[in-house]
Amino acid sequence: xxxxxxxxxxxxxxxxxxxxxxxxxxxxxxxxxxxxxxxxxxxxxxxxxxxxxxxxxxxxxxxxxxxxxxxxxxxxxxxxxxxxxxxxxxxxxxxxxxxxxxxxxxxxxxxxxxxxxxxxxxxxxxxxxxxxxxxxxxxxxxxxxxxxxxxxxxxxxxxxxxxxxxxxxxxxxxxxxxxxxxxxxxxxxxxxxxxxxxxxxxxxxxxxxxxxxxxxxxxxxxxxxxxxxxxxxxxxxxxxxxxxxxxxxxxxxxxxxxxx
Numbered sequence: 001x002x003x004x005x006x007x008x009x010x011x012x013x014x015x016x017x018x019x020x021x022x023x024x025x026x027x028x029x030x031x032x033x034x035x036x037x038x039x040x041x042x043x044x045x046x047x048x049x050x051x052x053x054x055x056x057x058x059x060x061x062x063x064x065x066x067x068x069x070x071x072x073x074x075x076x077x078x079x080x081x082x083x084x085x086x087x088x089x090x091x092x093x094x095x096x097x098x099x100x101x102x103x104x105x106x107x108x109x110x111x112x113x114x115x116x117x118x119x120x121x122x123x124x125x126x127x128x129x130x131x132x133x134x135x136x137x138x139x140x141x142x143x144x145x146x147x148x149x150x151x152x153x154x155x156x157x158x159x160x161x162x163x164x165x166x167x168x169x170x171x172x173x174x175x176x177x178x179x180x181x182x183x184x185x186x187x188x189x190x191x192x193x194x195x196x197x198x199x200x201x202x203x204x205x206x207x208x209x210x211x212x213x214x215x216x217x218x219x220x221x222x223x224x225x226x227x228x229x230x231x232x233x234x235x236x237x238x239x240x241x242x243x244x245x246x247x248x249x250x251x252x253x254x255x256x257x258x259x260x
Contacts, residue, residue, distance in 0.1 A: 022044075023044060023047035023048050023051055024047075024076075025050060025051055025056055025075055025076050026044060026047045026074060026076075027074060027075075027076055029073050031043075032070060032073075033067065034228075034230045035236055036227060036237075036239055036240070037067070037226075037228070037229065038135065038192075038193050038194075038224060038226035038227055039067060039068055039071075039135065039226075041193040041199060042133070042135065042224055042226075043071065043074055043075055045193070045206055046061075046075065046104075046106075046133070046206065047075055048203060049203060049206045049207050049210060050077060050102070050210075052207070053207070053210060053211075055102045055210070055214075056076075056077060058101050058102055059077045059078065059101070059102045060077070060078045060079070060080060060094055060098070060101050060102070060103045060104075061075065061077055061078070061079045061080070061103075061105075061106055062079070062080050062081075062082050062087045062090050062091045062103070062104070062105045062106070063079060063080075063081060063082070063087070063105075063107075064082040064083060064084050064085060064087045064105075064107060064111050064116070065083070065085075065111060065142075066084075066107065066108040066110060066111045066141075066142055067108060067135075067142045068107075068108065069081075069142075071106055080094060082105075084111060084115050085114070085115035085117075085119055086116060086119055087105035087107050087111070087116065087132075088105055088116065088119045088120050088122075088123035088124070088128070088130070088132060089119045090105075091103050091104070091105050091123070091130045092123050092126070092128045092130065095128060095129055095130050095213075096128075099129075102131075102210055103129075103130045103131070103213065104131035104132070104210070104213070105130065105131070105132050106133045107120075107132065107133065107134055107135070108134075108135050108141070108142075109134070109136045109137065109139075109149060109150040109175075110140045110142075110149075112132070112134050112175065113150055113173050113175040114148060114149050117149075117175070120132065120175070120179070121179070121182070123219065124179050124184050124221065125182045125184045126184050126219075127183070127184030127185070127186075127218035127219055128184070128218075129212075129213045129214075129216050129218065129219070130213055130219060130220075131206075131210055131219075131220045132219065132220070132221045132222070133206075133222050133224070134175075134221060134222065134223040135224045135226050136150050136223055136224065136225055136226060137225075137226040138152055138155065138228075139151060139155075139157055139228050139231040139232065140157075140231070141228040141230065145157055145158045145228075145232075147159045147164060147169065149175070150172050150174075150175070150251075151164050151169075151172060152172055152246060152247065152250055153166055153171070153172060155246075157231070172250060174250075174251070176188050176190060176221060176223045177256060179219075179221050180256040180257040182219075184218050184219050185218055185219045185220070185221060185257055186212050186217040186218040186219065186257070186258075186259045187205075187208060187209055187212055187217075187220040187221065187222075187255070187257060187258055187259070188220075188255070188256040188257040188258075189209075189221070189222055189223065189254065189255045189256060189257075190223045190224075190254060190256065191205050191222060191223070191224055192224060192225045192226065192253055193224065193226070194227070205222055206222055208220075209221075209222050217259070218259075225247055225248065225251045225253065226243075227240060227242075227243050
């Protein structure tokens with residue numbers, strides 16, 4: 001049977017018959033993420049939005065320590081690595097020196113809401129024209145499933161095996177709610193990628209966030225409430241269901257702030 005070259009598909013499939021194509025900014029490197037992880041879908045959305053905006057040559061991502069530390073391996077845009085929690089500070093410097101660039105950070109809850117709390121809050125309070133993409137799976141996924149600032153009350157992790165105790169560990173930190181109160185933020189929203197409809201809405205929201213940054217409107221924060229099948233000790237399907245039943249009530253989806 002004759003093998004069809006990948007490069008010949010554009011000649012065989014007419015544009016009106018093309019249902020889906022992988023974004024050109026996503027390369028063929030196998031991803032290291034666990035099955036069911038939300039990172040891969042979010043990466044795809046970023047690639048699609050950047051491509052559709054025609055900003056492939058002007059986009060700079062900043063990725064610190066965490067599960068997405070190797071994001072540069074999968075998205076063919078310019079990347080800068082940052083120390084743990086310092087992505088907003090690094091992004092601030094990049095954007096201020098390159099005002100024509102579209103700059104975003106890509107951070108997890110352990111990074112953004114723990115070691116990087118100060119950098120996140122102050123960058124947002126200054127109204128830096130960057131996009132902060134915040135992947136919140138309520139656990140430290142990379143380092144062994146420890147409790148994070150966003151871990152739910154009663155949720156079991158490797159460092160609170162009997163569940164998060166408010167008297168001992170304090171309340172879950174709703175960092176996006178705090179960021180929405182700052183004058184420097186123009187968009188603060190919670191999204192997810194657990195269903196096709198959620199993916200479509202998340203993409204529209206990402207587009208708006210990137211447009212805000214280029215229009216000089218201030219800081220946009222897009223929180224993705226996400227699963228962590230490995231950290232939660234569940235299958236991907238179980239994780240999705242558990243997220244809807246238990247995580248969404250604490251971190252409800254929707255806009256917390258949206259200034260046009």
